[in-house]
Amino acid sequence: MIRKIFSIFNFHTIIIIAEAVGVYYLFKHIDLTMSVNFDIISIAIIFPLVFTITGAFNKRQESLNYLSIFRTKLITLQNIFGAVEGVTKKDKEKLSEILINLEKYSFSLLKGSKRYTITGVRKFSVKIYDLTLKNISKFNEREKDSMIRVKNEIFQNIENLHALESHGTPVSLRSYCLVFIYLFPLIYTPSLIDGIKSSISEYQNIISLGFTILISFTLIALYNIQNYIENPFDQKGFDDVKLKEFKLKEEEI
Structure with missing residues (x-):
């Protein structure tokens, strides 16, 4: 305290x-001594200050929303793929590994690590697409559409999070x-x-x-x-987004 x-x-x-x-x-x-109009001072200082605080707070709230969707969609994608009849256990485990690595990579990117880039995140989309393409004959049309839609939603949320992190x-x-x-x-x-x-x-x-x-x-x-x-992701402030609360558990994926 x-x-x-x-x-x-x-x-x-x-x-x-x-x-x-x-x-x-x-x-x-x-x-x-002198007399000053404090209404003008309020407009000059207080209004811009409140605007920046409100902007930073809204950024934090939007981040929480995108992270929640990101986490949920990762689980959903794994469930869709795992429910497809004929997909091997090896491929299911491979998708789980890709999604877990995607999450770790994305969180490291958000924390500001210079070793990680948004380009690296986008490469995971190719890996998921290639694995889906490999098993495409086992998907019906509904499963195929769901798989593509959820994958796109995952990466849309990552792009949104990256935009919030890099543009304050x-x-x-x-x-x-x-x-x-x-x-x-x-x-x-x-x-x-x-x-x-x-x-x-x-x-x-x-x-x-x-x-x-x-x-x-x-x-x-x-x-x-x-x-x-x-910056709600750098894990330096007391009010930062707790990224560890959004980490996937092994039994979930």
Whole structure:
């Protein structure tokens, strides 16, 4: 639990807190105050930040859906092939081996291993097709159509998963959010000092500094959360998709 709480802390957090403190005392020293329209700041920072977090979350949810379909279709393909009358035990075992290796290869690809490519995944489609072609005379039309359809659905889901893994939320938008988060103390602090100074002068130092740090920390924490859920497959974050939960068991295939 403690590790999960502190997972939002990184060098960005340290920098933004140090900046907030430094900016506060600098502006306090030079007595810089001004009035800022915070509706504009909200649009400039909060809206893009929420957009990127929502995009990363939707990506994670779509991944769960594609993984569930992928797993189910692998089992379905094996069941269709295994139910065809006349197919040898050796060929059934060969298809099981192909599907298990396909799953392992696909998961390694999603985790970001440089040794694995989407081209390598596509080669498994050829292996399945060749094995089906070898036994094509034993299939009736319904079985043949089902076999081809399910195979295509398996690889369509892998392509979708690979697309999600390799294309995240726009990098330019995330960079924009980070720049404005770092600019936030420079814009927000003078107005906050001015507002609190006129109403609670006795506690202005503690309250002004506390608010500046709190809001800056909240913004950078949200940015860090977005970064952690951006890639749901790398198995580095606490909220990553648990790929091991989707692994096939020997008795299932």
